[in-house]
Amino acid sequence: MQLERLYSSSSSPVSTQNFDFKVNGSSVKTTSLTSVGSTYEDVSGCRQSGVVYSYNDEISSDPDTCFTEFCDDYATIQQNGPCHSLERCLGNNRCILDPICTVTGPAVIGFYGDLNTVQDRCAYTLLSGSSISGLTVVGYFRERRRRDVSFLDSVTLQLDGEDVHLEQGGIVKLGNTMQTINGSTVLSNGVEVSEDQTGVTAVKTIGSNTVSVFFDGNTAQIFLKGPGGQGPQVDGLCANSTSVILTLCCVSPPSCEVLYNDTADSSINCTTMTEHCNLLNDTVFTTCHNHIDPTPYIDACIDTLCKYPAVDGLDCQFLDAYARHCSLRINDTVDSWRSMTECSSPQPFCQGRICSDHEFCAETTGGETGCFCRAIFAFPYKSSDTLGDPTVCEENSASVTLVGCLLEEKGIDYTTLHLNDPTCTGQMDEVDYMVTFSYNSSDPCGTEVTANNSLLIYTNTITGNNSSSDNITRQDQIYIDFSCYYTQPDVNAVTFRIKDSSVIQKIISGTWNYTVTMKAYTDSDLMQGVDSNTEVQLNQKIWMVVETDGLDDGLVALVTDSCWATNQAETLRYNLIKDGCANDQMVNVEGNGKGTFSHFSFNMFQFSRSSSEVSVHCKVNLCANLNQACVPDCSGSRRRRRSAGSKYLDEAPALITMTWTY
DSSP: OOOEEEEOOOSSSEEEEEEEEEETTEEEEEEEEEEESOEEEEOOOEEETTEEEOTTOEEEEETTTTEEEEEOTTSOEEEEOSOOTTEEEEETTEEEEOOEEEEETTEEEOTTSOEEEOOSSEEEEEEBOGGGTTEEEEEEEEEOSSTTOEEEEEEEEEESSSOEEEEGGGEEEETTEEOOOOSEEEOTTSOEEEEETTEEEEEEEETTEEEEEEEOSSEEEEEEEEESSSOOOOBSTTTOTTOOOEEEESOOSSOTTOOOOOOOOTTOOHHHHHHHHGGGGSGGGHHHHTTSOOHHHHHHHHHHHTTSOSOTTHHHHHHHHHHHHHHHHHSOOOTTHHHHHTOOOOOOOSTTOOOOTTEEEEEOTTSOEEEEEOHHHHHHHHHTTOSBOOOEEOSSEEEEEEEHHHHHHTTOOGGGEEOSSTTOBOEEOTTTOEEEEEEESSOOTTOEEEEETTEEEEEEEEEEOOOOSSSOOSSOOOEEEEEEEEESSSOOOOOOBOOOOSSOOBOOOOOOOOEEEEEEESSTTSOSBOOTTOOOOTTOEEEEEEEEESOOTTTEEEEEEEEEEEETTSOOEEEEEETTEESSTTOEEESTTTSSEEEEEEEOOOOTTSOSEEEEEEEEEEEEOSSSOOSOOOOSSSOOOOOTTOSSOTTSOEEEEEEEEO
16 A cells, blocks of 8 residues: 655745654654655555565565565565575575486486386486587486396487497496596587596586586486576476486387396395385484485385395495485585495496496406396396307307306306317407307317217317316306217207206207218219210229218218119129228229218129119218228228227218119
8 A cells, every 4th residue: 555645844945844654543654854845755665464664675584495575666565486496595595506316226316306217128318408408318227137127227418419428337438439537538529527436427518507417337316507597497307207208229129118027036025125225214314304305215225125136236326326415415425324324435336347238247246346147138048047059060160159247147267268178268259248169170179079879979078277276166167068960971960968067057059961962974083974865885984973062071071881783673782892992893992081072983884684774872971080090991801890989880871872774
């Protein structure tokens, strides 16, 4: 209400008089007025709870909330504050933009303290918006020891220029190039990166706002700082948990959105884990409680540790994230909580350790760090109790590949493993960290050859050096026998088997294949083949060639054991070769047992008083020539059969037949 009082001057031209202004009998103002002629005085103002306030008077002020009431120039009560969304009052009506978002394990605790849990293995936008135009912070979630629990695996600052990637082990990449960080480094896109024993921090200033991203390989904390009064426009999981922005799937195939349900871990005591997580309510965190609600951290801790084992420091990870959030908010540390909760001081975790895409860095049983297999990748191997892939058998070599991270989980150092020949060690691929052991005909690596029934078996063993000085060991032993076998004469199967041990039971085999053929020629150069249009005369010399395709002569040799001719009814028989040697002076055998083919010659004939059809049959065997000669001994008048220890068996020869008519 505006109240005016009009008065007239006294008889003197200049006079001073005292006036008392009242409203409804109550005095609102007393003043002295000196007048020359007529004078007006404005005594309007604001009134609250029976108190009258003049223009621009402060009615009330709360410095903790930056909330102020005042009387404006129009005599109306106005309010300032509280601060804009995501801003915080510093007192004296000063607001500052400094919200903090924590991403740890599968949990995202946003700027407003809301909790969101990532269920799949995808990349999500954590922060974006017009207030930080040109920058998007993305979090990549992957599985570790279980397929049904995802963990924050890396953080990317997507920029107009090259992206900055923060990965496990303190690794920083600008685009695809790894960066060396010495103390503090400013990258070409204006991102300042610093590193200490706790982790890596990347800072980007955009206008009057600054985004700081900390990542220690397990936990990321995003700190948005700027002046107050702007009303920041931001989005992403940190700003709005109901607006989940999917940007990129990490795993394909299967889709990153495929959810798994692994068998519950019976070793987990959820009651014990809940008590542990509730330590965040302990009085040691009282200073923090005045600024940050511990509830979302407790809920995230319980939800994770009731289904995932408390390994790799996970039991202290949520407590550490809350304490760090607190130190950022009050600019002070709460060190005593570690001794109270039995959590050790932060140490460089997996610093500089580079793992492949199907691995993650974790603690070994001895407290060291190593690269472990991700659960989805390891599931086929663990479900079949194997350490490696199906074996590859090629024409002149055999190899078996073991998974490096499975060996590391068993505490087995691949550099101590070798084949029968200790100089033949495994070769690790520097990209996927798979370890391959192989041998070939030029370097058999101690491969042993045995004959068993109808099989010709090549066997080698992957084993390790026993570093114990006595006859006992307390480490897993590894003995992996793998054997390629030929079924005489065709290669029908190759089997790799693994001895029963504390490590593994079985590896599926690969296959060797070859063919055996017999051809007839009319010349010693073996150029003129016999076909249906070739005229062959009686007593004409013919060369018969038995050869293979797909065998390596460094591993095996073809031995023609016997050849004979029969009439159509097979009532008449004429022996050409017996025990690998010529049975007639008209027969000449060459190259038998020296390589993967042999040939013999004879003069064409026919059976007397019989049909015009003649068939030639040959029995052939494979002979392992790694450690022995396979050429039949045809010296002297008495042929020598091969000893019982020969590497091929008469009981399982190939029978090859060629028939001609006159």
